[in-house]
Amino acid sequence: MSAQAPYIGRSVERKEDYRFITGSGTYTDDIVLPHQAYACFLRSPHAHAAIRAIDTAAASAAPGVLAVYTARDLAGIGGLPCGWLIHSIDGSPMKEPKHPVLAEGKVRHVGDPLALVVAESAREAKAAAALIEVDYDVLPPVVDTASAASSAVAVHAEAPDNVCFTWGIGDGAAVDAAFSGAAHVTRFSFANNRLIPNAIEPRAANAQYSPASDSYTLYVTSQNPHVARLLMAAFVLGIPEHKLRVVAPDVGGGFGSKIYVYPEETALVWASRRVGRPIKWTAERSESFLSDAHGRDHVTTAELALDADGKFLALRVDTTANMGAYLSTFAPCIPTILHATLLAGQYATPHIHCKVRAVFTNTAPVDAYRGAGRPEATYLLERIVELAARELGLDPVELRRRNFIRAFPYATPVGLTYDTGDYEATLERALELADVRGFAARRRASEQRGLRRGIGYACYIEACGIAPSNIAGRLGARAGLFEAAELRVHPTGKVTVFTGSHSHGQGHETTFAQVVADRLGIALEDVEIEHGDTGKVLFGMGTYGSRSLAVGGSAIVKAADKIVAKGRKIAAHLLEAGEEDVQFSQGAFRVAGTDRVKTFAEVALAAYVPHHYPLETLEPGLNENAFYDPANFTFPAGTYVCEVEVDPQTGRTRIERFTACDDFGNVVNPMIVEGQVHGGLAQGIGQALLESCHYNEDGQLLTGSFVDYAMPRADDLPDFIVETVRGTPCTHNPLGAKGCGEAGAIGSPPAVINAIVDALAPLGVRDVQMPATPYRLWQTLQAARR
Amino acid sequence: MTQLAYHRPVSAAEAARLAAGDPEAKLLAGGQSIVPSLKLGLLAPSALIDLAGIPELRGIRLQGRTLTVGAMTTHAAVAASPEVRSSIPALARLAEGIGDRQVRNRGTAGGSLANSDPAADYPAAALALGAVLRTTRRPIPADAFFKGLFETALEPGELLTAMEFPVPDRAAYVKLPQPASRFALVGVFLAQTGGAVRVAVTGAAPCVFRVREMEEALARRFAPESLAGIGLAADGLSSDIHGSAAYRAHLIPVLARQAVAQALG
Numbered sequence A: 001m002s003a004q005a006p007y008i009g010r011s012v013e014r015k016e017d018y019r020f021i022t023g024s025g026t027y028t029d030d031i032v033l034p035h036q037a038y039a040c041f042l043r044s045p046h047a048h049a050a051i052r053a054i055d056t057a058a059a060s061a062a063p064g065v066l067a068v069y070t071a072r073d074l075a076g077i078g079g080l081p082c083g084w085l086i087h088s089i090d091g092s093p094m095k096e097p098k099h100p101v102l103a104e105g106k107v108r109h110v111g112d113p114l115a116l117v118v119a120e121s122a123r124e125a126k127a128a129a130a131l132i133e134v135d136y137d138v139l140p141p142v143v144d145t146a147s148a149a150s151s152a153v154a155v156h157a158e159a160p161d162n163v164c165f166t167w168g169i170g171d172g173a174a175v176d177a178a179f180s181g182a183a184h185v186t187r188f189s190f191a192n193n194r195l196i197p198n199a200i201e202p203r204a205a206n207a208q209y210s211p212a213s214d215s216y217t218l219y220v221t222s223q224n225p226h227v228a229r230l231l232m233a234a235f236v237l238g239i240p241e242h243k244l245r246v247v248a249p250d251v252g253g254g255f256g257s258k259i260y261v262y263p264e265e266t267a268l269v270w271a272s273r274r275v276g277r278p279i280k281w282t283a284e285r286s287e288s289f290l291s292d293a294h295g296r297d298h299v300t301t302a303e304l305a306l307d308a309d310g311k312f313l314a315l316r317v318d319t320t321a322n323m324g325a326y327l328s329t330f331a332p333c334i335p336t337i338l339h340a341t342l343l344a345g346q347y348a349t350p351h352i353h354c355k356v357r358a359v360f361t362n363t364a365p366v367d368a369y370r371g372a373g374r375p376e377a378t379y380l381l382e383r384i385v386e387l388a389a390r391e392l393g394l395d396p397v398e399l400r401r402r403n404f405i406r407a408f409p410y411a412t413p414v415g416l417t418y419d420t421g422d423y424e425a426t427l428e429r430a431l432e433l434a435d436v437r438g439f440a441a442r443r444r445a446s447e448q449r450g451l452r453r454g455i456g457y458a459c460y461i462e463a464c465g466i467a468p469s470n471i472a473g474r475l476g477a478r479a480g481l482f483e484a485a486e487l488r489v490h491p492t493g494k495v496t497v498f499t500g501s502h503s504h505g506q507g508h509e510t511t512f513a514q515v516v517a518d519r520l521g522i523a524l525e526d527v528e529i530e531h532g533d534t535g536k537v538l539f540g541m542g543t544y545g546s547r548s549l550a551v552g553g554s555a556i557v558k559a560a561d562k563i564v565a566k567g568r569k570i571a572a573h574l575l576e577a578g579e580e581d582v583q584f585s586q587g588a589f590r591v592a593g594t595d596r597v598k599t600f601a602e603v604a605l606a607a608y609v610p611h612h613y614p615l616e617t618l619e620p621g622l623n624e625n626a627f628y629d630p631a632n633f634t635f636p637a638g639t640y641v642c643e644v645e646v647d648p649q650t651g652r653t654r655i656e657r658f659t660a661c662d663d664f665g666n667v668v669n670p671m672i673v674e675g676q677v678h679g680g681l682a683q684g685i686g687q688a689l690l691e692s693c694h695y696n697e698d699g700q701l702l703t704g705s706f707v708d709y710a711m712p713r714a715d716d717l718p719d720f721i722v723e724t725v726r727g728t729p730c731t732h733n734p735l736g737a738k739g740c741g742e743a744g745a746i747g748s749p750p751a752v753i754n755a756i757v758d759a760l761a762p763l764g765v766r767d768v769q770m771p772a773t774p775y776r777l778w779q780t781l782q783a784a785r786r
Numbered sequence B: 001m002t003q004l005a006y007h008r009p010v011s012a013a014e015a016a017r018l019a020a021g022d023p024e025a026k027l028l029a030g031g032q033s034i035v036p037s038l039k040l041g042l043l044a045p046s047a048l049i050d051l052a053g054i055p056e057l058r059g060i061r062l063q064g065r066t067l068t069v070g071a072m073t074t075h076a077a078v079a080a081s082p083e084v085r086s087s088i089p090a091l092a093r094l095a096e097g098i099g100d101r102q103v104r105n106r107g108t109a110g111g112s113l114a115n116s117d118p119a120a121d122y123p124a125a126a127l128a129l130g131a132v133l134r135t136t137r138r139p140i141p142a143d144a145f146f147k148g149l150f151e152t153a154l155e156p157g158e159l160l161t162a163m164e165f166p167v168p169d170r171a172a173y174v175k176l177p178q179p180a181s182r183f184a185l186v187g188v189f190l191a192q193t194g195g196a197v198r199v200a201v202t203g204a205a206p207c208v209f210r211v212r213e214m215e216e217a218l219a220r221r222f223a224p225e226s227l228a229g230i231g232l233a234a235d236g237l238s239s240d241i242h243g244s245a246a247y248r249a250h251l252i253p254v255l256a257r258q259a260v261a262q263a264l265g
Ligand SMILES: Cc1cc2nc3c(=O)[nH]c(=O)nc-3n(C[C@H](O)[C@H](O)[C@H](O)COP(=O)(O)OP(=O)(O)OC[C@H]3O[C@@H](n4cnc5c(N)ncnc54)[C@H](O)[C@@H]3O)c2cc1C
Pocket: B026, B027, B028, B029, B030, B031, B032, B033, B034, B035, B051, B071, B072, B097, B098, B099, B100, B103, B106, B107, B108, B109, B110, B111, B112, B114, B115, B117, B119, B120, B121, B122, B154, B158, B159, B160, B161, B181, B182, B183, B184
């Protein structure tokens, strides 16, 4: 056998692309079941209103209608559960008002579903929904994040001041003491703009009840079908978990918005039994805008204390985070556990305190969106560091360097322990790639054309690979956060891998196959990855927080190692050698120091045709499960450099260069990683320059379509300069992998805004709020002139 | 559910007859404005009269100093046309800057003008170039065509058939796109023909309009500096989340100066 070059580290073409490019993928909406019925949800046109009466008579009598349901029919069905419990500083648990499947008594945001119509066709369902008459008593809404806690109106009776919790982390007294001795304090207030996810595939579900087996099947656009099944079965519908199969087939992007259990699929599962027909719903784009969980939406004040040498002494943060009208599945953990714990960034700031007030408003629920808390933390930190450098007349790069963490492991004052990192390495390389030396000349050239040029940096860190279950449990998680895998070796030595990590754009079918092919020394084509079906995959916690390779991949490695261990026993028997003398490498079991060898396929065959087999001591078959619970988070980090040109007349910004230099630890497929960074950068640049969810005072969504909600497009973006440095492998997982899915979206917004501020600083601009649209920049320049 | 009849006439006269016979019917050109309105339930016509099967409404002709563009000519065809690029390159660039490829392959010059969207690009070109809009009944000078928000001089049953653009000596179009829709937040088209200059502004108000003060200043001397000191009042200009009236007022001279510089090339 000739030695096979390792697959890990190679830009293998994506196995899944053939089916996507040829249009032969299967998405939820592609699935049409026998006797298919269709659903439409009637949604609230008001942000806040009491429901006096709902008259469904005309809708029920409309052509094609099979059933119309409202909250009354759902009596006895639980509310949608929240998967994370946060306690306030005073020890009280967060306010957790019921999130009904269909609105009960009150509607709390525009788009809140209050009736379900099931009909023979989607068009008939929609037409009938329009016939439902609702008598609303319209109430004044709470819309604004910053003032929600002082509003006279309550979204929920359980939270009269609209405060869900007031949480804190860090040693406040130590922070106060450090501030009182500081040589300089930099202050910064800002809003982290609210975003609407907009996956290209809208949410969809198709639920079927089988009377023959008294069981349900739900096809749904989910990033984590097992979690959906657990929550829906155990907490909402009371269906025995083994009687509910959840399938997330091909999913066209999630970005967080498809993690959660939503009202729509829950209502469909319930109704499928009542109606006795499978029921399908696919969101229209305008429904997605109104009802997908939104992201970000913080209003924050931050203060950084520095000594005379520019060393950070302490950081104090006070943030208000908008939860929207109801607590979405993971909402409370985003501004707390995934935000405040990241506030050390790459810096050895000795004291940090962060207070987080979470508020209810009459807007769509807010939850994790690519980066989830970490973009908010990184934006805060990388903007305030830049501001401090400006105030102190220091080079922003130099100020960062002075404060870098240089010894690992490093325990931050906000609860994390970084296992490894080398921030100088990514910074150095980024400065080189970005040609920072040539910037002054480029700036002069721009100025000659009447334009302003600026350069901005961001040195980000993120915590990925969520999470050690015991730590997560202490922090309020109501679920474990391990991952599961099964390796099924077929008699011919081909392998099917079942993973709990769902793939909806990440390329798991390729990356995971590379890992397994290397581990077992077999060809990539001989490995198939299965995911997304609770009926096939043993268990899974799903895909989010850049955890798939670090946690899901590690579970696969563990299972592969068990396969090899059993294979050695079989091989030892076949080779008539002691197990300890059998070595496995390059897909073959060898007796050390001899030419006696059995290939992986021969061993697999022996396991399933156990004629010459130690049946007394070993079971036949070659099939192993593994659960992997990470020992720590992983800590990807890097430096991003953005260079912009701004037309001070129109306020229009063009990104001239964008350099991303990341340390993701070990990289399995550089091309896929680069693609993930590209996508993340586009999203982060979208947040910085274009995207902003805007509700008016009445709680109406003004940016409810692509006419007003600006997504980044290819020509908004430059050619990215992306490089992953050799880096520092994660110390505690078998792949040394850290995760790369969110980095781009985390590091890029502050780099962009820092660059714009750098460009406009000579005109008196100190800060620019996101998104930095031409209009916003013009307003900022007007204000600076005054 | 609503019923919608569909007609596909083969001549402009037949289309006009169908339209005249049913006041609730709507003409369908590229569908890029009307279909979204139908989907959102903003329009509920009794019938659609599809103009796609009428060859006489398509095509581009350059005769002497007049460029004629058929109403059903797509944005993509205008953008790619050698006749347009050689005679009025600013018009080709304008068409190239509309929407995305799919929109340009479907959307038509006539549809855009008949629609008179306050932020559409074509109306600025028609007005600044002093186009004549030909219909099934009469020629209408651009100055008399645009009446207001989504409002034109077209009468019920009257079809736009072609636009005649006089070829200018110089012209340019500069738009600052609204970030999401990429329609014009403000767009300024200006054209110089002999001693006369016309400046048309779209996106800034409910309807495209001319700026006489700029036209006169540029007629005296066609240079960016001629616009110095000419400001526009924000009164009457549009205001929305993408830009206040004051911002739009500020942009008009800024873009006009850029357009002059571009026209001088
Ligand atoms: C995503 C997107 C982006 C866009 N971006 C831009 C942009 O950047 N700039 C811009 O200017 N436009 C933009 N548009 C609009 C686009 O240019 C449309 O094509 C145009 O406004 C309408 O042309 P149409 O041929 O599609 O007309 P239709 O939508 O078919 O018709 C529009 C209206 O005109 C009437 N009509 C059509 N033809 C005639 C005729 N011959 N005589 C009388 N009445 C007629 C119809 O009855 C209807 O009321 C965009 C559209 C979309 C969907």
